Amino acid sequence: MFAITAARIDKTNPLSGLEAGERPDPAPPEGWTTVTVKAAALNHHDLWSLRGVGLSPDRLPMVLGCDAAGVDEDGNEVVVHAVIGDPDAGGGDETRDPRRSLLSEVHPGTLAEKVAVPRRNLVPKPPELSFEEAACLPTAWLTAYRMLFTRAALGPGSTVLVQGAGGGVASALIRLASATGHRVYATSRDAAKRDRALRLGAYAALPTGERLPEKVDAVFESVGEATWAHSVRSLRPGGSIIVCGATSGEAPPAELTRTFFLQLSVIGSTMGTRDELRRLTEFCARTGVRPEIDRVLPLERAAEGFAAMEQGELFGKVVFRVGS
Missing domain, CATH: 3.90.180.10 (Medium-chain alcohol dehydrogenases, catalytic domain)
Structure with a gap:
């Protein structure tokens, strides 16, 4: 073969x-x-x-x-x-x-x-x-599905930040989160990728590191060191960072003082189960999300x-x- x-x-x-x-x-x-x-x-x-x-x-x-x-x-x-x-x-x-x-x-x-x-x-x-x-679907989209629906466990109408728009997981998160009624902010260094994030359903797309107009309920993080401080500072009190990777490095300042004072949660997420993949394929089939x-x-x-x-x-x- x-x-x-x-x-x-x-x-x-x-x-x-x-x-x-x-x-x-x-x-x-x-x-x-x-x-x-x-x-x-x-x-x-x-x-x-x-x-x-x-x-x-x-x-x-x-x-x-x-x-x-x-x-x-x-x-x-x-x-x-x-x-x-x-x-x-x-x-x-x-x-x-x-x-x-x-x-x-x-x-x-x-x-x-x-x-x-x-x-x-x-x-x-x-x-x-x-x-x-x-x-x-089986890797990037399944990773995004688990982050959003299993690990973050967000209620309807939540506000979220997706770091690094353009990657497979990030674009899946934008599409899935916007399709299920969340207000999605996305970041990228590249203006063309910010424009495409808007076409995927993002509420707003900003340059990497730019301050958001509001604090968010959850941040979806796959970039790591380059965006970690911005992710922590973008959360409302009691918010969560759901992290699935660290493509820019994995040794950022931990921001521990802010984390405990604002009672933030850091949640790891890896891939997804076979049953989650089955539900993801059915979700795409029923909703028209692709x-x-x-x-x-x-x-x-x-x-x-x-x-x-x-x-x-x-x-x-x-x-x-x-x-x-």
């Missing part, structure tokens, strides 16, 4: 380790199955893998990719849940299994013509969603998508079309 792999680890020049070519078809163990991939989406996780984050040299070559939609062995259209974990080890939540992994960390990923996954990791693809749209897709490329041109992501030239997802 044709696949995109990490062949080498290079922290400074990650794309040098990217290779395209033939790999053996997957041989699923007991309890697993094979999905014929129709579309797969790119994530920052794939770039981090090429830098050796979460992927050790002894596992190379590794097929990259977490997100996919395709057809299972029985001909059903499905979406692949990327979290490989034991729900029982996490009290019914596989994201809390301390031994969990994502596809492409221990097991080959989705940037291939076929991928092997546990049978329980398959979610039915609603007919209302294209393969390309469905392929965007992922923002920056570009669709054939899998053979995956290097173009990786380069665009590394250079920050995206708003929304890069999707690779697989096969005919």
Whole structure:
């Protein structure tokens, strides 16, 4: 089968380790199955893998990719849940299994013509969603869904801030939060990305670090060090920061005095469960909300998508079309 792999680890020049070519078809163990991939989406996780984050040299070559939609062995259209974990080890939540992994960390990923996954990791693809749209959901959109609906637990009509508009998680948060009646502020250094955030449904889009016209109930944070102080200072007393990543670094000042005095909460969030992915796909099917897709490329041109992501030239997802 044709696949995109990490062949080498290079922290400074990650794309040098990217290779395209033939790999053996997957041989699923007991309890697993094979999905014929129709579309797969790119994530920052794939770039981090090429830098050796979460992927050790002894596992190379590794097929990259977490997100996919395709057809299972029985001909059903499905979406692949990327979290490989034991729900029982996490009290019914596989994201809390301390031994969990994502596809492409221990097991080959989705940037291939076929991928092997546990049978329980398959979610039915609603007919209302294209393969390309469905392929965007399992990582960035699922992360946003869990942050907004499970971890933040906001009431209707809340006011929120999404830091770093333009990334996959951020654009998903803007779309989901605005679609469910929240007033959404978004930030970006890039004026074009601020304009697109408004088109996604943001109430207002401001330059990174600019003071908001009001304090918010919750901040959704994936940037880290570069925006952390602004996130803390944007919250009303009793507000929450829901954090899923730290792309700019993870050692900002903790702002502990402000945190305890204003009784702020800092809530971590990682990926989502299979059931949350099922509910997300149904939400999109019923509401007409769809992922923002920056570009669709054939899998053979995956290097173009990786380069665009590394250079920050995206708003929304890069999707690779697989096969005919």
